[in-house]
Amino acid sequence: MxxxxxxxxxxxxxxxxxxxxxxxxxxxxxxxxxxxxxxxxxxxxxxxxxxxxxxxxxxxxxxxxxxxxxxxxxxxxxxxxxxxxxxxxxxxxxxxxxxxxxxxxxxxxxxxxxxxxxxSAVLTALALSGLPVDRFCFEGFLPRKPGERAARLAEVAAEPRTMVFFESPRRLGVSLAAMAEAFGADRRAAVCRELTKTYEEVRRGPLAELAAWAEDGVLGEITVVVAGAPPADPADVGPEELAALVARREAAGQHRKEAIAEVAAELGLPKRDVFDAVVAAKKR
Missing domain, CATH: 3.40.1010.10 (Tetrapyrrole methylase, N-terminal domain)
Known part of the structure; x- marks a missing residue:
């Protein structure tokens, strides 16, 4: 009160x-x-x-x-x-x-x-990105340590909403390369630099292309907008991919049972199918 x-x-x-x-x-x-x-x-x-x-x-x-x-x-x-x-x-x-x-x-x-x-840098970058804005989430700054950064990206690799990140210009190239590895080289993204300032720039393209552009260093305040994961067709997802999706969630700290349930729900598959794929992967 x-x-x-x-x-x-x-x-x-x-x-x-x-x-x-x-x-x-x-x-x-x-x-x-x-x-x-x-x-x-x-x-x-x-x-x-x-x-x-x-x-x-x-x-x-x-x-x-x-x-x-x-x-x-x-x-x-x-x-x-x-x-x-x-x-x-x-x-x-x-x-x-x-x-x-x-x-x-x-x-x-x-x-x-x-x-x-x-x-707001979040909303300004989102509006300028050219990516879907009907649903989005803000992820802030990624962890600096490579292992922690990879785990965080694995956690949101299947996120269907557009994602907004803040990043240091010194770490931009490394982070974009890590995103390309976690989300796929062709995932669409936009790097928004120096928003509303004299040298404002919005660079759009696939993650791998943006990572190569930023490799030599970029100056200014940076906001990165990344497209959400495309909906998966269950018919196109094999047992190895199912096991990999579960493994990513486990690497991010989820319990296996919860990870299996989430993957099954997202793909519209029975939990038993996902569980069997994980067991088969462990045997291999």
Whole structure:
């Protein structure tokens, strides 16, 4: 239950590139907040200068390194009736950025949480990708370690929805190559670079082609959009492929029984057929 006498936590979207994309309410909230929690206070100063806004409230940093300790401080301010504005370097707080921990704590205290909608790299890249947008999922950043990255990709290899990833420009080529191996070299994808900025670029093509393009390095903020897995025709899936589908899920941490049930459900096959294929593969 929310307490009327308590403060309000405001999550504010900030421009992902062009400062002209700042939502109109952002300036008003920056000026009115009792506390502004910023992922990078230097970037906040540049943003407020560009918007011509003077922040009268207290400014504190709120980033991965101090998120745990500062959350309690901000919740106390909220419970004391203050208006706390949370901004990250770009886009919406909590989406692969600091914020979730504070929202969770504020909700637990019954504090009202609201948002100033703003630019989103996820939705912008999705719209520009040229891939289906009726159903999609956001996968954030892939793990840095090769084994963990391969396991994560194996986990979503059969995902039918369009997938959106964030990636570092330094790891883009390696990640695209890993996607090509896990999803197939011909799976359609789009690499969206420097969205809304001067050198915005959207490169579309098969994963293998994009991996070759990125091999020598790419600069800028990167969002990758990958088409979902095409529906499988059960008649075209042999025992070895069934066993491989189960093995991928097991590698991602699923129990074999659950993996067998999921593969059977996705292909419309009896669970016994999938189980027999797994047993036969083990014997081989």
């Amino acid at each position: 929310e307490h009327e006498q308590d403060g309000v936590l405001v999550l504010a979207g900030t421009p992902i590139g062009d400062v002209a994309d700042a939502p109109p309410r952002l300036s008003a909230e920056l000026a009115a907040a009792d506390v502004v929690a910023a992922e990078d206070t230097r970037r906040l100063r540049r943003l407020t200068a560009a918007l011509g806004v003077e922040v009268s409230g207290r400014v504190v940093s709120y980033f991965e390194g101090n998120e745990a300790s500062r959350t309690a401080e901000l919740v106390r301010a909220l419970v004391d009736g203050q208006r706390v504005l949370l901004v990250t370097d770009a886009g919406m707080p909590s989406v692969s950025d600091p914020g979730y921990r504070l929202v969770e704590a504020a909700v637990a205290e019954g504090v009202r949480v609201t948002a100033v909608p703003g630019p």
